[in-house]
Amino acid sequence: xxxxxxxxxxxxxxxxxxxRVLNNHPYISTxxxxxxxxxxxxxxxxxxxxxxxxxxxxTKCIGILVPxxxxxxxxxxxxxxxxxxxxxxxxxxxxxxFSSKKLEREVYTQLRNKELDGIILTSSLLSEEEIAECTxxxxxxxxxxxxxxxxxxVFCLNEENVTFEATTYLLNxxxxxxxxxxxxxxxxxxxxxxxxxxxxxxxxxxxxxKDYIFNQISTVENGITLGLRLFKNRLExxxxxxxxxxxxxxxxKSAEIHDIKIPQDFSVIGFDNHPISLATTPQVxxxxxxxxxxxxxxxxxxxxxxxxxxxxxxxxIYNGKIIIRESN
Amino acid sequence: xxxxxxxxxxxxxxxxxxxRVLNNHPYISTxxxxxxxxxxxxxxxxxxxxxxxxxxxxTKCIGILVPxxxxxxxxxxxxxxxxxxxxxxxxxxxxxxFSSKKLEREVYTQLRNKELDGIILTSSLLSEEEIAECTxxxxxxxxxxxxxxxxxxVFCLNEENVTFEATTYLLNxxxxxxxxxxxxxxxxxxxxxxxxxxxxxxxxxxxxxKDYIFNQISTVENGITLGLRLFKNRLExxxxxxxxxxxxxxxxKSAEIHDIKIPQDFSVIGFDNHPISLATTPQVxxxxxxxxxxxxxxxxxxxxxxxxxxxxxxxxIYNGKIIIRESN
DNA sequence: ATGAAAGCGCTAACAG
DNA sequence: CTGTTAGCGCTTTCAT
Numbered sequence: 245x246x247x248x249x250x251x252x253x254x255x256x257x258x259x260x261x262x263x264r265v266l267n268n269h270p271y272i273s274t275x276x277x278x279x280x281x282x283x284x285x286x287x288x289x290x291x292x293x294x295x296x297x298x299x300x301x302x303t304k305c306i307g308i309l310v311p312x313x314x315x316x317x318x319x320x321x322x323x324x325x326x327x328x329x330x331x332x333x334x335x336x337x338x339x340x341x342f343s344s345k346k347l348e349r350e351v352y353t354q355l356r357n358k359e360l361d362g363i364i365l366t367s368s369l370l371s372e373e374e375i376a377e378c379t380x381x382x383x384x385x386x387x388x389x390x391x392x393x394x395x396x397x398v399f400c401l402n403e404e405n406v407t408f409e410a411t412t413y414l415l416n417x418x419x420x421x422x423x424x425x426x427x428x429x430x431x432x433x434x435x436x437x438x439x440x441x442x443x444x445x446x447x448x449x450x451x452x453x454k455d456y457i458f459n460q461i462s463t464v465e466n467g468i469t470l471g472l473r474l475f476k477n478r479l480e481x482x483x484x485x486x487x488x489x490x491x492x493x494x495x496x497k498s499a500e501i502h503d504i505k506i507p508q509d510f511s512v513i514g515f516d517n518h519p520i521s522l523a524t525t526p527q528v529x530x531x532x533x534x535x536x537x538x539x540x541x542x543x544x545x546x547x548x549x550x551x552x553x554x555x556x557x558x559x560x561i562y563n564g565k566i567i568i569r570e571s572n
Numbered sequence: 573x574x575x576x577x578x579x580x581x582x583x584x585x586x587x588x589x590x591x592r593v594l595n596n597h598p599y600i601s602t603x604x605x606x607x608x609x610x611x612x613x614x615x616x617x618x619x620x621x622x623x624x625x626x627x628x629x630x631t632k633c634i635g636i637l638v639p640x641x642x643x644x645x646x647x648x649x650x651x652x653x654x655x656x657x658x659x660x661x662x663x664x665x666x667x668x669x670f671s672s673k674k675l676e677r678e679v680y681t682q683l684r685n686k687e688l689d690g691i692i693l694t695s696s697l698l699s700e701e702e703i704a705e706c707t708x709x710x711x712x713x714x715x716x717x718x719x720x721x722x723x724x725x726v727f728c729l730n731e732e733n734v735t736f737e738a739t740t741y742l743l744n745x746x747x748x749x750x751x752x753x754x755x756x757x758x759x760x761x762x763x764x765x766x767x768x769x770x771x772x773x774x775x776x777x778x779x780x781x782k783d784y785i786f787n788q789i790s791t792v793e794n795g796i797t798l799g800l801r802l803f804k805n806r807l808e809x810x811x812x813x814x815x816x817x818x819x820x821x822x823x824x825k826s827a828e829i830h831d832i833k834i835p836q837d838f839s840v841i842g843f844d845n846h847p848i849s850l851a852t853t854p855q856v857x858x859x860x861x862x863x864x865x866x867x868x869x870x871x872x873x874x875x876x877x878x879x880x881x882x883x884x885x886x887x888x889i890y891n892g893k894i895i896i897r898e899s900n
Numbered sequence: 901a902t903g904a905a906a907g908c909g910c911t912a913a914c915a916g
Numbered sequence: 917c918t919g920t921t922a923g924c925g926c927t928t929t930c931a932t
Binding site for chain 4: 901902903904905906907908909910911912913914915916
């Protein structure tokens with residue numbers, strides 16, 4: 245392996261000078277710079293970046309903690325975060341937890357071991373307190389998940405508000421028996437949605453039906469199966485906040501099979517404004533998220549922190565928006 | 573920062589002994605082992621993994637090169653590869669190229685700089701020769717992309733065969749004007765599909781229509797737009813190998829809008845057996861891939877190579893399968 | 901079974 | 917503008 249020392253020897257300067265050339269320091273004689281660059285070229289020298297990292301105590305790696313990449317929302321979020329990080333000179337290490345607390349804790353250990361400069365959390369099954377304890381003084385920022393902001397910085401959608409609005413929208417249409425789907429009800433973001441759902445009922449003096457709150461519903465298949473259950477037994481449920489466009493698509497397909505007319509007999513509102521919402525008949529009314537804005541702000545903030553720029557604590561909340569199409 | 577030296581000092585042994593305890597070496601007195609472990613516990617010591625990497629010249633990081641994570645096929649592929657890598661003790665660094673040759677080359681530079689122990693390539697716009705030149709003697713394995721296998725190991729679907737079969741299936745039904753969609757026609761896998769498409773025509777003594785080969789078609793929206801073009805002008809095209817279930821869904825939606833009956837007036841075959849293929853009406857006939865098998869074999873192979881086990885060169889080809897549903 | 905010592909490749913005071 | 921020097925935290929011979 246060619247090292248900085250070989251370059252120094254062959255170009256008749258010291259290691260420091262080579263290092264300076266490599267790092268674009270000012271104040272180097274053009275003569276020496278050229279000699280060094282020539283030898284670098286000749287020997288096809290590539291700097292050993294681990295040695296550099298070791299010296300500087302930085303990995304230039306940011307971890308992204310995500311439940312599952314094989315998911316229309318999270319793959320989009322990670323795509324956006326990752327490319328922003330790359331643009332700012334950081335590599336991104338993806339860690340899927342598959343909703344395992346154990347795997348999640350292991351990633352925090354990597355952070356403590358300095359294998360990562362920081363972690364971006366997109367979803368968690370642990371409490372803020374436990375996360376803070378696991379990560380200690382190391383850098384962690386939450387994106388997407390609605391934490392308090394007392395333990396680490398947070399960038400998230402106003403899930404509660406937007407679900408409140410969507411629910412109110414259905415309620416205003418005169419529906420009274422509305423369902424609610426979530427993928428994992430134990431996460432802060434889903435809890436926030438549920439609060440919005442319930443609050444909308446409260447504000448109208450109505451009660452929500454506990455039996456119509458469904459958990460672990462996240463895919464097209466889940467939507468189809470749920471629809472089967474709902475429509476076959478001709479339940480009195482009149483509409484649903486589906487929590488995802490994929491679930492909405494499944495419900496719509498299921499309704500068609502059971503000859504339930506949407507939106508006449510049943511209303512559906514999806515989430516995320518995923519292209520699939522355009523492909524169904526009727527097209528899915530949905531809620532658009534703010535992935536791009538969130539990830540840009542977040543990565544900017546994170547990069548500044550890593551580079552030692554003082555940042556004030558933030559909890560930044562983004563407003564989603566309802567997009568009314570044909571399914572309600 | 574607590575170091576191995578602090579532990580040594582406080583437990584009255586040498587650095588070497590501490591290192592041995594840390595690495596589970598045999599032949600350490602239980603007495604010393606316990607002393608060391610006690611101090612480690614007390615000081616809450618965490619080993620500095622960059623130092624370790626530096627020493628051992630390994631990053632334990634594998635790069636995954638992918639066009640775009642925000643994509644139903646690639647997000648699933650990366651999800652599978654990444655979790656396999658994690659299980660084997662490697663971190664995965666995701667790099668999206670967004671079809672930029674420049675970004676792709678940058679990743680190969682990272683490999684040369686030893687920032688990565690190896691790269692898994694899922695798609696490329698460069699030639700095998702150029703890739704081989706960029707990566708030099710470093711470890712790179714291709715997954716998904718149909719390279720020759722002469723320059724690096726390859727694990728891929730038999731794209732040509734399976735597209736041949738799908739095309740033949742339509743041809744056997746009596747269709748003669750069939751279209752072909754690809755997301756990026758310049759990649760080896762799409763070229764392989766195209767070969768299969770053409771070969772199926774050849775075998776029947778039929779000509780394919782060059783005007784019906786569409787490039788840069790990959791999303792629901794692309795499918796809808798393409799359908800618009802096809803159906804509005806009542807082209808004589810009778811069916812299409814859509815290249816992706818999302819495109820298929822868009823085409824089906826578009827057909828509905830223009831009152832084209834599928835499969836009576838028009839046939840569609842998707843690709844990947846994505847859940848969206850269940851949500852459309854009619855449901856999409858599609859081709860199932862072999863993501864799980866491919867990524868398991870691949871990561872196993874890669875891990876062995878990194879760990880110094882001699883591996884013979886491989887080009888492993890997996891057979892896809894047509895799933896006939898309602899759209900043809 | 902253990903310790904001393906060397907060194908991985910690089911950066912950054914410091915001195916000149 | 918350049919060279920000397922020390923050292924980052926860890927592993928691994930080589931002795932003992």
